Amino acid sequence: MSFRAKRIPVYMIDGFLESGKTTFIKFTIEQDYFQIDGTTLLILCEEGMEEYDEELLEATHTVTEVIENESDFTPETLSALEKKHRPERVIIEFNGMWLMRDKELPENWEIAQQITHVDASTFNLYYKNWRSLFGEMVKKSEMVIFNRCDGIEDLVSMRRIVQSVNQTADVIFEDSEGEIQTMFEEDLPYDLNADVIDLDGTAYAIWYMDALDNPQRYDGKIVRYKGLVMHPSDFPSNAFVPGRLINTCCENDMGFFGFVVKSPKASSYADEDWVEVTAKVNVEYWKDYDGEGPVLYASDIHRVKKPVNDVISFV
Numbered sequence: 584m585s586f587r588a589k590r591i592p593v594y595m596i597d598g599f600l601e602s603g604k605t606t607f608i609k610f611t612i613e614q615d616y617f618q619i620d621g622t623t624l625l626i627l628c629e630e631g632m633e634e635y636d637e638e639l640l641e642a643t644h645t646v647t648e649v650i651e652n653e654s655d656f657t658p659e660t661l662s663a664l665e666k667k668h669r670p671e672r673v674i675i676e677f678n679g680m681w682l683m684r685d686k687e688l689p690e691n692w693e694i695a696q697q698i699t700h701v702d703a704s705t706f707n708l709y710y711k712n713w714r715s716l717f718g719e720m721v722k723k724s725e726m727v728i729f730n731r732c733d734g735i736e737d738l739v740s741m742r743r744i745v746q747s748v749n750q751t752a753d754v755i756f757e758d759s760e761g762e763i764q765t766m767f768e769e770d771l772p773y774d775l776n777a778d779v780i781d782l783d784g785t786a787y788a789i790w791y792m793d794a795l796d797n798p799q800r801y802d803g804k805i806v807r808y809k810g811l812v813m814h815p816s817d818f819p820s821n822a823f824v825p826g827r828l829i830n831t832c833c834e835n836d837m838g839f840f841g842f843v844v845k846s847p848k849a850s851s852y853a854d855e856d857w858v859e860v861t862a863k864v865n866v867e868y869w870k871d872y873d874g875e876g877p878v879l880y881a882s883d884i885h886r887v888k889k890p891v892n893d894v895i896s897f898v
Contacts, residue, residue, distance in 0.1 A: 591670065591672065597699050599705075624647075625646065625648070661692065696725055701727065702730060726755065727755070743788070746795070783809075784892060785895055785896060809857060825844055830894060857888065862880055863880045
């Protein structure tokens with residue numbers, strides 16, 4: 584007779600050193616909604632300035648284990664800790680300098696939630712030097728929290744960087760007074776009230792991300808941009824996607840980003856043609872959006888030469 588190992592939910596909390604991971608975990612484990620009768624195993628992959636209070640750990644049935652060396656973070660080591668403590672769940676305070684994609688968990692451990700923490704005051708330094716590591720962190724995160732945002736004006740570009748890697752992640756900004764709002768209309772690099780909104784270069788990337796988050800902002804607007812033609816195989820003959828290649832987390836890591844455009848001339852353009860599109864944005868249902876989103880109705884399409892900067896970025 585065989586027995587399946589008990590499934591263990593894992594809460595992965597990552598971020599660079601001193602990004603606020605410990606503070607977040609301490610706050611979370613003492614909340615009423617997070618209480619359980621069984622044991623919580625808290626695995627610390629780095630030890631920052633802030634420590635865990637023994638009384639808090641005892642009151643919340645939390646035990647800690649430290650894995651200092653990256654080579655020790657293995658399914659065998661983690662399974663041994665499970666056998667030792669018999670936890671009902673696991674929280675991992677992950678080391679931001681370790682490459683997450685190289686790490687494996689025991690087969691019966693399941694990621695229940697991954698949250699990335701970022702110290703906004705040091706973000707530019709970390710991102711400049713460890714861009715690919717940051718990309719790996721946020722790639723599967725459900726939530727990215729930028730804390731210590733006091734006095735920082737350019738929060739919008741931070742949001743764009745995260746969403747260039749993970750469009751589904753919730754991006755939250757916090758200062759000393761709590762959560763703050765971002766992406767004001769005045770932060771956009773184009774005039775929303777123009778008769779035609781020209782989206783040249785980086786402006787296209789910013790528009791694409793903002794239109795995902797705030798589609799109603801563009802409902803009824805006229806936009807104009809240059810795009811690379813792509814015909815998804817399941818699209819009707821009157822629809823295609825003229826989009827752009829955009830650098831995401833790394834210099835050599837890029838993706839194709841674009842919205843559906845409807846036009847009777849859609850089938851006249853071949854994949855990899857470059858076109859300039861002038862179109863009206865409607866917010867409506869489209870199956871590939873799993874709901875409503877920007878659907879563009881072209882009033883003019885014509886071929887153009889490939890732009891000198893054919894690959895753009897979000898910043």
